[in-house]
Amino acid sequence: MRIIQLNATVTDSNLRDAEALREQMKQNGTLLINLMSSPGSGKTTLLSRIIRDLKDLKLGVMEADIASDVDARRIEALGARAIQVHTSGMCHMDAGMTAAAWEAMEARALDLIFLENVGNLICPAEYDTGAALNLMLLSVPEGDDKPLKYPLMFQTSDALVITKTDSLDYFNFDLDKCVERAKKLNPGIEIFPVSAKTGEGMAGLESWLTQRLAAWRVRP
Amino acid sequence: MHEMGIVLHLAKTLDQTAEENKLTAIGRVVLQVGEVSGIMTELFTDAWDYFKVRHPVLKDSTLVLETIPAVTWCDHCKQTYETVKYGKTCPYCGSGETWLLRGNECVIKEIEAE
Numbered sequence: 001m002r003i004i005q006l007n008a009t010v011t012d013s014n015l016r017d018a019e020a021l022r023e024q025m026k027q028n029g030t031l032l033i034n035l036m037s038s039p040g041s042g043k044t045t046l047l048s049r050i051i052r053d054l055k056d057l058k059l060g061v062m063e064a065d066i067a068s069d070v071d072a073r074r075i076e077a078l079g080a081r082a083i084q085v086h087t088s089g090m091c092h093m094d095a096g097m098t099a100a101a102w103e104a105m106e107a108r109a110l111d112l113i114f115l116e117n118v119g120n121l122i123c124p125a126e127y128d129t130g131a132a133l134n135l136m137l138l139s140v141p142e143g144d145d146k147p148l149k150y151p152l153m154f155q156t157s158d159a160l161v162i163t164k165t166d167s168l169d170y171f172n173f174d175l176d177k178c179v180e181r182a183k184k185l186n187p188g189i190e191i192f193p194v195s196a197k198t199g200e201g202m203a204g205l206e207s208w209l210t211q212r213l214a215a216w217r218v219r220p
Numbered sequence: 221m222h223e224m225g226i227v228l229h230l231a232k233t234l235d236q237t238a239e240e241n242k243l244t245a246i247g248r249v250v251l252q253v254g255e256v257s258g259i260m261t262e263l264f265t266d267a268w269d270y271f272k273v274r275h276p277v278l279k280d281s282t283l284v285l286e287t288i289p290a291v292t293w294c295d296h297c298k299q300t301y302e303t304v305k306y307g308k309t310c311p312y313c314g315s316g317e318t319w320l321l322r323g324n325e326c327v328i329k330e331i332e333a334e
Contacts, residue, residue: 001334003330004331004333006328006329006331010230010327010328011229013229013232013233013236091222091225092222123225
């Protein structure tokens with residue numbers, strides 16, 4: 001027996017897979033966006049709206065769930081390319097699973113791909129999926145205290161989309177307080193309060209997404 | 221289950237290490253786990269026992285978990301304190317401008333192998 005010093009983080013192999021996938025996506029000119037949130041925050045509804053609004057772009061969606069294919073069917077009905085991924089009980093997507101889904105999609109001509117991660121504010125934040133952008137959703141009914149309870153999710157996200165703003169009148173959700181709490185954890189985070197139902201705020205989010213796609217294709 | 225995902229990555233990394241170093245069997249695996257890494261050690265060991273028999277090089281391995289205490293730094297009064305006891309708020313000055321220094325890692329320190 002001999003001793004081998006490794007001092008490697010357990011997620012090192014995932015980080016390598018993630019970097020490889022990001023590079024592959026970049027070569028291909030496709031922007032992969034990792035969508036993270038609690039179950040029921042409106043990920044599929046938001047995506048449905050974006051698919052309808054950004055008609056000039058070719059969009060794809062990877063639906064990651066523990067079971068069922070209801071979300072993938074909803075997305076395909078709108079004309080976007082969708083693939084359902086089952087995580088076999090796992091609470092998050094990792095880079096290897098994302099790369100396999102990308103392979104299975106066989107859709108190299110897509111502009112934007114949304115990875116709808118498993119509904120969960122904890123574990124998905126710890127795994128790099130290989131996405132170029134991390135986007136998190138927080139819906140008004142969930143409460144403005146979530147940045148205090150799930151700091152890592154807010155720290156790892158490039159943008160926070162506050163959804164269901166059409167319900168602000170019915171809940172004790174303090175928008176300013178929520179923004180302040182999120183910025184305290186992550187000063188650079190972009191924040192978009194939206195209602196996918198009424199369309200309020202969607203233009204800002206969508207123009208940010210198209211800008212990021214252009215930047216992803218320009219940068220060396 | 222969170223632990224299962226970590227164990228999968230651990231097994232994958234060790235399989236690769238075995239291949240690169242031409243190892244035939246791995247014995248002790250020393251893992252350093254931070255106090256606030258969110259890893260439940262009992263669940264972790266159970267998941268390990270489930271997976272190790274599925275990897276020939278790992279089948280006789282044993283997992284040794286070492287705990288790394290969590291320490292937070294206060295940016296306001298420039299002191300450190302125990303994270304588990306006081307959380308995000310500095311016990312000396314009450315500031316919330318605090319950052320975790322260590323305690324959320326999960327590192328493979330060393331392995332015994334032949």
